[in-house]
Structures are given as structure tokens and as C-alpha cells.
Amino acid sequence: MPQTNNNNSSNYDNYGGMQAILESNCVKIISEGALLLEMPHLWLRDNCPCDACRVTETQEKSFILSDVSADISPSDARISDNTLWINWPDGHQTNFNIEEVLALSSPRHQPPLSWGQNFQPEYFAWTKFLSDDAFATVAIQSFLDFGVIVINKAPQALETLELLAPRLGPIREVLFDRIHNVCVNTHVYNIAHTPLALPPHNDFASYSFPPSAQALHMLENEVEGGRSIIVDAWAVVEKLRQERPDYFEILCRFAVPFREFDEANETYAVEPMIKCDTAGRISSVRFSNQLMQTMDPMMEGVSAFYQAYHELCVRITDPMQRCTFRLEGGQILLVAAHRVLHAREAFTPSGKRHLQDAYFELDNIANKIVQLKRKSEVTLV
Ligand SMILES: [Fe+2]
Ligand SMILES: [Zn+2]
Structure with a gap:
């Protein structure tokens, strides 16, 4: 079960050793004392995967960043079931699978290989x-x-x-x-x-x-x-x-x-x-x-x-x-x-x-x- 922090702060939560911390310009996820992810607020809003923010048939974005102000900030960030849940001041909700966000650090394409000595195609x-x-x-x-x-x-x-x-x-x-x-x-x-x-x-x-x-x-x-x-x-x-x-x-x-x-x-x-x-x-x-x-x-x-x-x-x-x-x-x-x-x-x-x-x-x-x-x-x- 998710463990909820009970210090009356809605901007802090933890689950399975992970903690979400809402800061002034980003949400951080800390795991076992180390920074796992740092996500700027505009990144969080821009990449919302919900159906209202996507063209459901194609998964392209339909939400466009100019529809919110540059200083947008979540009202709440919490972690549950390996998912980061974000509430926005206008009532919109966003959730991210944390594994999927972590996978973004892997390169899409492998870098080219060098030829080495006496290379022949x-x-x-x-x-x-x-x-x-x-x-x-x-x-x-x-x-x-x-x-x-x-x-x-x-x-x-x-x-x-x-x-x-x-x-x-x-x-x-x-x-x-x-x-x-x-x-x-x-x-x-x-x-x-x-x-x-x-x-x-x-x-x-x-x-x-x-x-x-x-x-x-x-x-x-x-x-x-x-x-x-x-x-x-x-x-x-x-x-x-x-x-x-x-x-x-x-x-x-x-x-x-x-x-x-x-x-x-x-x-x-x-x-x-x-x-x-x-x-x-x-x-x-x-x-x-x-x-x-x-x-x-x-x-x-x-x-x-x-x-x-x-x-x-x-x-x-x-x-x-x-x-x-x-x-x-x-x-x-x-x-x-x-x-x-x-x-x-x-x-x-x-x-x-x-x-x-x-x-x-x-x-x-x-x-x-x-x-x-x-x-x-x-x-x-
Ligand atoms: Fe040529
Ligand atoms: Zn959305």
C-alpha cells in the first residue's frame, strides 16, 4: 500500500521507498535518499498522457503549452503504484508511469560503431x-x-x-x-x-x-x-x-x-x-x-x-x-x-x-x- 506522509503537506508523498517532492519549479522523485528524477513543471504539464491532452487515435499531443502560463505549478504531487500523480490548480489531473519516465534516458538509436583495423564491409x-x-x-x-x-x-x-x-x-x-x-x-x-x-x-x-x-x-x-x-x-x-x-x-x-x-x-x-x-x-x-x-x-x-x-x-x-x-x-x-x-x-x-x-x-x-x-x-x- 502507498504510504502517505502525514505532515499535513499535500506536496510530499512516498511509495515503496520513493518520495515525490513538490518544489517551486519542479517535482523531484527521491529514492533511498538519491535523486531519481527531476521534472520541470512545464514538462509535467506538456507531457500529460491523458486522453484530453492527446489525440487518442495517434497518441500525438493535442494540448499545447501556450494554453497555460509559464509559471504553472501543480497543487499536489504524490506517488502510488509506481505512478506519479499530479493535480493542477484548474482541476486537471496528470499521471506518469515512473518506469516509462526513467526509460526516456535511454538513447533511441545505438551509436554507430568504429571500423577498427583492416576493416572491410x-x-x-x-x-x-x-x-x-x-x-x-x-x-x-x-x-x-x-x-x-x-x-x-x-x-x-x-x-x-x-x-x-x-x-x-x-x-x-x-x-x-x-x-x-x-x-x-x-x-x-x-x-x-x-x-x-x-x-x-x-x-x-x-x-x-x-x-x-x-x-x-x-x-x-x-x-x-x-x-x-x-x-x-x-x-x-x-x-x-x-x-x-x-x-x-x-x-x-x-x-x-x-x-x-x-x-x-x-x-x-x-x-x-x-x-x-x-x-x-x-x-x-x-x-x-x-x-x-x-x-x-x-x-x-x-x-x-x-x-x-x-x-x-x-x-x-x-x-x-x-x-x-x-x-x-x-x-x-x-x-x-x-x-x-x-x-x-x-x-x-x-x-x-x-x-x-x-x-x-x-x-x-x-x-x-x-x-x-x-x-x-x-x-x-
Ligand atoms: Fe560520387
Ligand atoms: Zn492531460
């Missing part, structure tokens, strides 16, 4: 990837963890990449084509359409939000050279942060122009090369030597930027940082494009080499693994 067979949910779950998880996988034994047919949409979510269309052809005898708007070596880059750095996943499908590869290269750019810039925090800081702040264009089109974005989330974790690296534009040399900070950029270039092109392999016909390299840069060695156009690119979004791929896991739970039931 995992290979997954095309037919099984499309037809076997358990197999696809393992493959997509490997992709989310390491930012790269290779799908092999794919049909060496044009627009095979369209068939990945049921597994990866809709294709993210960008300029020029829905499925991009990379070969030497095509519409030349990019260095990739030549036999030259391509330094590590992500595609469409010229978009404010470049595609966050890219599939590179090798249809035919009969040339000498042209091995594929991938670089974990997050690992490179994390090391830069440790060793040259001044350069890291500059690259997070200094916005750089990128442009991709042809005779009729242009995309143009001015963005920093490194972006972090609000917790300081690296969230994207934007690196494209070929799309980076000439900037005003008199602009404030150009000189310091170039020192930092030189160091980043040295590190990103360092052969020790790269994982190199030959992408054969029928193989699809899938990269988390804000993390993993791709590159190619020069080749001799002695035979056919035809690659197709399509873009996807990481949010949709993360959703696919949620779908697959829920489907497997239903199947198990």
Missing part, C-alpha cells in the same frame, strides 16, 4: 537481401552500425537500384537523373564521367541537405584499375578534433560554397564541412574537392580556414585511412553518405565500366529496420 547476397527478412535485418543493422555494406550477385541490369526501394525506402531524387549513370560515354557534368582518379567525396555537397545514403551499383567492370575506396570521415574528423581542436572548430564554423551544375541546371550550397549535433557528436562531413567553389580571398577567416582544410585534406586522402576493394559487376556498394566518403582509383578505359548511382535517406532506412523488427515480433507471437 560485409557482403550480403542480393536475392536473400530482398526475400529474407531476418537476413535483411542483419544487413541493414550492419549498414547502420558501420555506414557501409556491399550487396553482391545483383542483376547486372539497368535500374536494378529501383528494386532496392522496398528494403531501403523511396529513392531520393536529385538533379540530372533518378538513376545516375557513371561511365565515360555519357552526359559529362562531373569528374566521375572521366577515367581520372576521384578523391574521397560525398555526392551532391551542393545541396543544403545532401542525400544521406547512396547506392553505387557496378553493372560491368572490365577495366584495369579503378578500384573503389571508402573512408570513414567521422573517424578522420574525430581524430582531428582530438589532435587539432582549433582546426576542427574552424571547419565546423566556416561555411564553404559547393556547386553542381551543367548547361541548364545549378545547385549551390554554402555550408561548413563538419556538422555536429547539439551533444557535440559529429553528424555529417561534407567533402567534395570537385564541387567546392572558389571563395572570395578577402573574406574574413579564409587564411585560417585554408590551414585547417589543408590538414583535413591530408588526413582524408591518407592511404592509411582508406579501405580499398574492387567493385565487380553485380555488386552494390551502399554507403551512409554523411559519414562514409567514396573514391575511385584512376582506370584505363580498356573495356566497359558502367556504374549506376541512386540515393536514399538514412531516416527511411532506419525506419525499415523498425518495420522488420516489429514484423518479426508479430510473427513470433
